Amino acid sequence: MPIDPLAPPIEVRGLSKTYRLGFWMSRKVQALKSLDLTVNAGEVCGLLGPNGAGKSTTIKVLMGLVKASDGEARLFGMAPRSKESRRQVGFVPENPAPYEYLTGKEFLDLAGRLAGLSGKSLDQRIGEVLQMVGMERAAGLQIRRYSKGMIQRIALGQAIIHKPRLLILDEPTSGLDPIGRRQMRDLILAERERGTAVLFCTHLIPDVETLCDRVAVLVGGKQVRQGSVKDLLTSEAPLFETVLEGVPLSQIHAWGYQPKYSKEIGDRLILRTSDQEAQSLVRKVSDWSGKIIQLQPVRFSLEDLFLDALTEVKDTVGTEIS
Amino acid sequence: MHSFAALALNGFREARRNRVTLVVGMFALALLGCTTLVTDVTVHTFYRVLTDVGLGVMSVMLVLLAIFLSSGLLSREIERRTVFLIVSKPISRSLFLVGRLAGNMLTLSVLLVGMGAVFFVEMLMFRINISSAQFVAIGVLWFELFLLSAFGFVMSSFSSQIVSAVVTTGMYFAGHLANDIYAISSRSKSAIIQVVGKITYYLLPNLSRLSYRPQASYALSVAPSEVLGSIAYGTTYAMALVALAIILFNRRDFK
Numbered sequence: 001m002p003i004d005p006l007a008p009p010i011e012v013r014g015l016s017k018t019y020r021l022g023f024w025m026s027r028k029v030q031a032l033k034s035l036d037l038t039v040n041a042g043e044v045c046g047l048l049g050p051n052g053a054g055k056s057t058t059i060k061v062l063m064g065l066v067k068a069s070d071g072e073a074r075l076f077g078m079a080p081r082s083k084e085s086r087r088q089v090g091f092v093p094e095n096p097a098p099y100e101y102l103t104g105k106e107f108l109d110l111a112g113r114l115a116g117l118s119g120k121s122l123d124q125r126i127g128e129v130l131q132m133v134g135m136e137r138a139a140g141l142q143i144r145r146y147s148k149g150m151i152q153r154i155a156l157g158q159a160i161i162h163k164p165r166l167l168i169l170d171e172p173t174s175g176l177d178p179i180g181r182r183q184m185r186d187l188i189l190a191e192r193e194r195g196t197a198v199l200f201c202t203h204l205i206p207d208v209e210t211l212c213d214r215v216a217v218l219v220g221g222k223q224v225r226q227g228s229v230k231d232l233l234t235s236e237a238p239l240f241e242t243v244l245e246g247v248p249l250s251q252i253h254a255w256g257y258q259p260k261y262s263k264e265i266g267d268r269l270i271l272r273t274s275d276q277e278a279q280s281l282v283r284k285v286s287d288w289s290g291k292i293i294q295l296q297p298v299r300f301s302l303e304d305l306f307l308d309a310l311t312e313v314k315d316t317v318g319t320e321i322s
Numbered sequence: 323m324h325s326f327a328a329l330a331l332n333g334f335r336e337a338r339r340n341r342v343t344l345v346v347g348m349f350a351l352a353l354l355g356c357t358t359l360v361t362d363v364t365v366h367t368f369y370r371v372l373t374d375v376g377l378g379v380m381s382v383m384l385v386l387l388a389i390f391l392s393s394g395l396l397s398r399e400i401e402r403r404t405v406f407l408i409v410s411k412p413i414s415r416s417l418f419l420v421g422r423l424a425g426n427m428l429t430l431s432v433l434l435v436g437m438g439a440v441f442f443v444e445m446l447m448f449r450i451n452i453s454s455a456q457f458v459a460i461g462v463l464w465f466e467l468f469l470l471s472a473f474g475f476v477m478s479s480f481s482s483q484i485v486s487a488v489v490t491t492g493m494y495f496a497g498h499l500a501n502d503i504y505a506i507s508s509r510s511k512s513a514i515i516q517v518v519g520k521i522t523y524y525l526l527p528n529l530s531r532l533s534y535r536p537q538a539s540y541a542l543s544v545a546p547s548e549v550l551g552s553i554a555y556g557t558t559y560a561m562a563l564v565a566l567a568i569i570l571f572n573r574r575d576f577k
Contacts, residue, residue, distance in 0.1 A: 063410045066575040091410040098407060101339040
């Protein structure tokens with residue numbers, strides 16, 4: 001069956017996964033609950049969440065490594081386990097483990113053959129990929145001699161060997177040094193330039209800010225935020241941080257203010273309030289003969305968004321079901 | 323076919339670069355070479371001694387290797403998570419399994435051919451007539467290795483390498499004793515033991531059907547129909563085990 005050219009690379013509806021654990025499979029753990037996600041062509045989407053959030057489970061369902069308990073996942077409009085959809089996908093798992101007894105070049109050759117390439121076109125493509133991932137010099141070495149960064153690169157190489165239209169990457173920058181992380185980011189961005197859709201999961205917020213067009217925040221198996229990075233950051237009302245001297249917090253409360261954040265350090269008070277509250281607060285502090293040390297807008301970051309989402313979710317998803 | 327060949331050849335390459343395979347292979351060839359020393363302690367029965375020791379060495383070494391290779395075939399890949407990179411390619415899990423098993427069998431076949439060649443060269447060196455039963459014994463040994471590998475393969479699809487190896491080794495001995503288990507249990511006065519003995523006999527692969535070493539030692543002629551029957555039995559049993567491994571592996575979640 002040919003793939004639908006208009007179908008999005010990833011379409012997930014109401015996806016849930018419950019693992020059965022223990023010798024008698026009697027213990028149930030819900031790893032993912034009712035996830036909805038769409039990734040369009042040429043888009044980089046980040047799955048952000050703490051450990052145990054369900055990011056890797058989502059990716060494993062998409063790669064057909066685990067079966068969903070409920071809901072549906074489609075790659076290019078087809079089932080994740082179909083060969084046609086897999087031909088369009090490149091995958092790098094978390095802590096990839098290529099065959100250690102092969103050289104980097106041999107592993108790319110195997111990956112290419114399994115993806116349907118052969119002959120001169122495969123040889124040529126191996127050369128290109130080795131250059132792209134910066135592994136030409138180590139291509140003849142057995143993988144058992146590779147560093148973690150080199151393994152990560154060769155794993156990315158095997159994922160892009162067949163020029164996929166979708167890349168699924170599980171923690172692609174984990175364990176890499178700053179230079180390795182930078183190179184990995186550049187490679188992902190180069191793939192996006194080529195029109196490849198990318199879904200990657202991470203708990204590293206700077207990676208998401210640098211790479212992603214859209215982000216889905218998962219906490220405890222539940223999706224708590226989703227949207228474009230820009231929309232998510234601007235949807236929050238801007239906050240102002242005011243540093244005061246000589247005004248106790250009790251007085252701020254007495255004036256009827258409920259700051260989103262407050263901290264007293266000595267006789268200094270740090271407050272975060274809305275724009276309007278900040279303006280009236282400044283007037284009241286001046287009238288009260290208090291001193292305003294600093295007043296500045298606070299840039300709402302993905303980290304704030306992530307931490308807000310974490311405090312909101314107090315559910316039992318990701319824990320054992322009795 | 324293209325992906326299948328890539329997987330099978332990769333399996334062969336893995337075995338070739340595995341030190342255990344190399345050491346066992348070299349040791350077996352050295353032992354075969356040393357069987358000529360046994361001729362010093364025998365006067366008339368060169369043929370029997372060389373055949374007994376030669377085929378025995380081949381059988382023991384290759385059986386050990388088959389158990390070692392097959393029991394770790396899938397479990398090692400699953401434990402190390404190498405399987406993630408391969409089953410995410412546009413190939414079915416069944417093809418992956420069959421390709422891996424084919425790689426294993428290719429390794430064992432190459433070793434069997436190599437050992438067989440050394441064995442026959444020795445026979446020629448001592449100017450001993452080669453009998454058809456020797457060819458039959460070596461040929462049917464391949465099917466015994468196939469069956470054993472398929473069993474280790476099934477075990478490996480859901481248990482660790484050590485568990486797979488222990489159970490497969492147990493199955494090897496029990497399989498060779500299948501006829502005795504049946505005979506002993508049928509002599510029992512307890513109906514339960516008789517039934518258990520019968521069930522065990524029918525469930526276990528009857529590996530003595532795949533052993534033609536006694537016939538080779540005494541240069542007895544073997545009816546082609548009997549050999550074909552044994553081959554069909556071994557192949558059917560092994561194919562059923564491969565089918566079971568495919569079902570188990572297809573249902574498996576890789577957490």
